[in-house]
Amino acid sequence: MTESDFTPSENYKVLTQGSVTYQSPSNIALVKYWGKHGEQLPQNPSISFTLSNCHTTTTLSYKKAASATGEIEFDVLLDGKSEPDFKPKIAKFFERIEKYIPFVKEYSYVIDTTNSFPHSSGIASSASGMSALALCLMEIERQSNPDMTPAYFLQKASFLARLGSGSACRSLDGPLVVWGNHKEISNSSDIFGTSYNGNVHDNFKNYQDTILLVDKGEKQVSSTVGHGLMHGHAFAKARFSQAHDNLSELMRVFEVGDVDAFIKLVESEALTLHAMMMTSHPYFILMKPKTLEIINEIWDYRQQTGSKVCFTLDAGANVHVLYPENEKHSVQDFIATKLSKFCQNGHYINDFVGNGAKKL
Numbered sequence: 001m002t003e004s005d006f007t008p009s010e011n012y013k014v015l016t017q018g019s020v021t022y023q024s025p026s027n028i029a030l031v032k033y034w035g036k037h038g039e040q041l042p043q044n045p046s047i048s049f050t051l052s053n054c055h056t057t058t059t060l061s062y063k064k065a066a067s068a069t070g071e072i073e074f075d076v077l078l079d080g081k082s083e084p085d086f087k088p089k090i091a092k093f094f095e096r097i098e099k100y101i102p103f104v105k106e107y108s109y110v111i112d113t114t115n116s117f118p119h120s121s122g123i124a125s126s127a128s129g130m131s132a133l134a135l136c137l138m139e140i141e142r143q144s145n146p147d148m149t150p151a152y153f154l155q156k157a158s159f160l161a162r163l164g165s166g167s168a169c170r171s172l173d174g175p176l177v178v179w180g181n182h183k184e185i186s187n188s189s190d191i192f193g194t195s196y197n198g199n200v201h202d203n204f205k206n207y208q209d210t211i212l213l214v215d216k217g218e219k220q221v222s223s224t225v226g227h228g229l230m231h232g233h234a235f236a237k238a239r240f241s242q243a244h245d246n247l248s249e250l251m252r253v254f255e256v257g258d259v260d261a262f263i264k265l266v267e268s269e270a271l272t273l274h275a276m277m278m279t280s281h282p283y284f285i286l287m288k289p290k291t292l293e294i295i296n297e298i299w300d301y302r303q304q305t306g307s308k309v310c311f312t313l314d315a316g317a318n319v320h321v322l323y324p325e326n327e328k329h330s331v332q333d334f335i336a337t338k339l340s341k342f343c344q345n346g347h348y349i350n351d352f353v354g355n356g357a358k359k360l
């Protein structure tokens with residue numbers, strides 16, 4: 001598949017008005033996407049677990065616009081209240097998708113969105129939000145083209161979501177989604193995410209993720225600025241090639257169920273992501289003292305108990321605690337007694353791996 005497969009040739013039936021609702025989950029990368037080029041193309045392949053409890057629900061209401069030539073008119077509501085801060089990213093998204101969804105200019109929109117997690121939790125809502133919005137737009141396209149296959153629907157929705165936010169293209173499907181060409185993954189692509197098609201050992205089924213909210217503030221570095229820091233970065237080449245190798249190793253890990261190797265790889269990926277930020281120009285430290293305290297507690301606990309718990313990080317201070325389902329009770333007890341005190345207002349979210357977005 002190439003970009004041109006998503007350029008429609010058919011005529012669209014323009015509807016007077018309507019509305020559509022999708023719920024899309026967040027995702028957590030195991031091999032990280034950090035660095036992009038061209039129009040939202042990744043510098044390396046990444047893979048993520050799709051989550052369940054952390055999700056965005058978006059209702060897209062559309063109405064035939066008076067004229068289809070000017071700027072696209074839209075309002076964004078978060079929890080029923082106007083949220084102008086979201087507008088620039090969505091305006092950019094509309095601009096990027098115009099050549100793939102020509103009817104986009106025929107309507108004005110109200111994008112009514114709610115997150116299952118608190119807005120100021122430091123959890124990025126762009127992945128789940130852009131995924132839900134892309135799915136809503138594809139639903140409008142499907143009305144003109146009811147024969148489109150479910151596979152095409154999903155691929156194009158992921159393709160569009162990527163143009164809104166890279167990691168969003170991994171938030172439609174589950175339980176594991178790959179984005180970015182990898183020589184050993186036949187259906188992998190730079191332009192959309194695909195459900196991982198390799199064997200996955202039972203050890204990795206229903207994996208648990210508890211998100212410790214260490215810092216609920218605004219992101220210190222926007223992801224676009226962050227990705228930009230990889231241009232001309234002294235270690236960029238080595239990092240991009242390492243991501244390919246790590247994904248190959250992860251395929252082996254999934255196949256044989258090697259949880260110890262999983263831990264090493266996932267924690268190293270998280271620390272490498274932060275190491276890239278610490279060694280870029282300008283440089284950033286996005287971990288907080290409490291992030292480090294949590295990491296040390298996890299390492300101590302693992303050593304003392306033989307637990308298979310591990311951590312990963314996004315581009316921020318929050319910690320994702322990953323563990324197998326059979327340790328759910330013991331690890332959640334450990335989190336409540338030893339880790340919750342490092343969270344802002346003791347706040348954390350228990351989540352687990354899920355199967356992707358759904359239409360409501």
Ligand code: DP6
Nearest residue numbers: 029032033165166167223224314315
């Ligand atoms: C650290 O997808 O938020 O979470 O494409 O600029 O919207 P944009 O970036 P974004 O980057 C996410 C980076 C990450 C790692 C990952 O999810 O793979």
